[in-house]
Amino acid sequence: VTFDKRGDPVARVVTAYGSADSARVCADAIVDAAGIPSAFPPEVSGQAEALRDAGITPADLQGREDLRDWTIFTIDGKDAKDLDDAVSLDPEGEGWRLGVHIADVSHYVREGTPLDREARRRGTSVYFADRVIPMLPEALSNGACSLNAGTDKLTLSAILHLDKDGNLRKSEIRKTVIRSCVRGVYSEINALFDGSADKKVQKKYAAVRPVLDNMRALARRLKEAAAARGTMDLISSESVFVLDEQGHPVDLVARATGESEGMIEQFMIAANVAVAAYARRRGIPFVYRVHDQPDPTKLQVLSETAQRLGLKTVRLSAQPDLRELMEEARETSYARLISDRLLRSMAKAQYSENPLGHYGLALKDYCHFTSPIRRYPDLSIHRILSDAIAGVPKDELARRYTAFVRESADLSSQYEVRAMTAERECEGCYKAEYMARFLGETFPGVIASVTSFGLFVELPNSAEGLVRVDDLPEADLRYDDVASLVNKRGRPVYTVGDAMTVRVAATDVSSGQVDFTPVAASDAPDIPARDGKLD
Structure with a gap:
């Protein structure tokens, strides 16, 4: 927009996107308006392609623990291709040794390279009904870094030693090499758990079924512990679209999650806690995931709302109170309303170089460690952890990373909001196009x-x-x-x-x-x- 001599605005058409009745077209405009990078620059794509089929050399294995004889496998959605986390669980005395093994993306995306600069510029992968705008090129996210079954992969592993009730006794962070034995799928494992799995699925998981049963039992204990400390358990309202070949929505359903999704979530949270505690104890520069306490004024309003709705839990001064309110509301028609009001009363979770704790999860230490393929803060801390594990002195870590973690936390928080806003707007467009059929x-x-x-x-x-x-x-x-x-x-x-x-x-x-x-x-x-x- 410019202004003529009389001061009147003059607009110039920069881009013609197409019909405003098409959600796909609207998504194009939303992406551009948000400033989300879409296509990768040639030098970035070229660097990624050179790494697509990168094998593992003897030099790559130096300083790594070989876990290829462990029973390790991935569990993801049916259509997922960027498999960045795998899990293992073994009996250890009266307790358990839980392994959370994450793709070592920092081995391939070195600081200051075109790949790193582009990943930092994007901050996160962005998910729409018709596309994913990835943080890293697919040659890496679906290739070299993806923990595909039957293939040796470089990983960063959090090894958690738990007692029989799931309490953490000690933990280690290691550079490792693994070989996933099964490409697990949430829906298939849910079918195993509820007894509806067919013979083909039962055969696929026969070798790991005892491990899955143990994982199921451990996850239940971890969930019970989370409830006891007051972790928020709000109502999710995610949607899933089915698109035709032209990208138009032809079906829409509320996303359903089963027991295996919750199981993996508990394991990822446990790993994030252990890694954050590791960093805080050592006093090294780090990117933490933090969540501040809610505004007391907003809690007072929420308390008054609960009282007027006839709910009994109206004294809201600690995390267990809020969880109790949500549990009570679930038994009424006000569950969605209370969940939304609870969410609005909360501060926005963000990234910080300071270990300020996570109110919503009721945790002292927390970070995002488990998704370096799609989140830059995870990649950032992998880089720091790799140096710490290699024995880089604390003062040298401070010199290398103090300014880096501050910038990474700030940019990652900004780009997360940018991505979530665009995703929400695009989802609305697709819902409106779908409902236009009716x-x-x-x-x-x-x-x-x-x-x-x-x-x-x-x-x-x-x-x-x-x-x-x-x-x-x-x-x-x-x-x-x-x-x-x-x-x-x-x-x-x-x-x-x-x-x-x-x-x-x-x-x-x-x-x-x-x-x-x-x-x-x-x-x-x-x-x-x-x-x-x-x-």
Whole structure:
């Protein structure tokens, strides 16, 4: 935009993206507007291609512990290709030796190289319905660094020695080489756990089934310990899209997670804690994942909200109180509302060079160690840990990395927010394009939130739309500042958790907005539940 002699603005078209009714086109514009780098510069791609099929030389193995005879395997989503973490579990006396083995990306992405500069410029991989914008080129993320089964891979391993209840007795961080024996898939392992696995799946995991059963038992103990210390357990509302060959959404479902996803999450958290404690004890420069305490004023508002909703947990002064409130809310129709309000009362987690603790996880020490393929802070601390393990003196580590960790923490925090904002905006665009297929159709939903201007109604597939207050049949409704639209007498007419049948009235793909209108109970058709699908 420029200004002419009269001061009037003059706009020049820089890029024509295409139809605003296409979520894919809107995603292109969102990526550019956010300043997210997409294509890799030639020198970066060239360096990555040279490393794609890099073998492991005797020099690479110097200073590494050989764990190729350990029973180690990966567990990821069915379509995942960047496998950056593997796990092992072995009995050790009356306790356990848990191994979390992470791709040694820092071996390939050396500081100051084109690959490193580009990874730092991106900060994180960004995930959209139709694409992934990776932090590292696929030649590395899906090739040299991916812990593919049956292939020797260089790793950084956190070895945790636990008692029978999952309490950490001691830990070690080692440079290692591993060979994953199975490419595990969450859905298959969930089927093993719930007894629905077919013979093909049972055969695939036969050699590691005893290990999986032990992992399952250990993860349950770790989860119990997390609950006891007050870890937040909020409600997730992620969505999964199915796209056709042209990239248009043809199905939408709420993401379901099973026991194996939770199991791996517990192991990754345990490794992150051990690594952060290792760094803090040694006083070395580091990038920590920190989460500050919530604002007391916001907690007071949350307490008043809980009280007005009739919940008993209203004294909110410590982490266990907040967890207790969420657990109580799960038994009511206010679960989603309380989860959202809890999240809003929290500070934003970020990265810091100072070990300030993690309030949401109720942990003194925490970092992000387990995803160096897709997060620059993880790659940063791998680089520092490698030098520390190699015996670099503490004062030399301080000289090399003090300024580095400050910059890495700051940029990583900024780029994480940038990525999350773009992902959220793009998800809205895809939901709106999907719902445009159902204009005029009627569906059952639940009131997810209430505002002064209307109701947000969520469908079983996770799509959400606005019912404007002007479209409601009742007059003189007002918001009670908690969870309801009330009438003149103050009686709730529409409340969070109420069922509501709605008609899809309008969609705007570019803004991600979906509008519903209410359907009177007498006019509502008999709509069977369809497992989150609308077609």
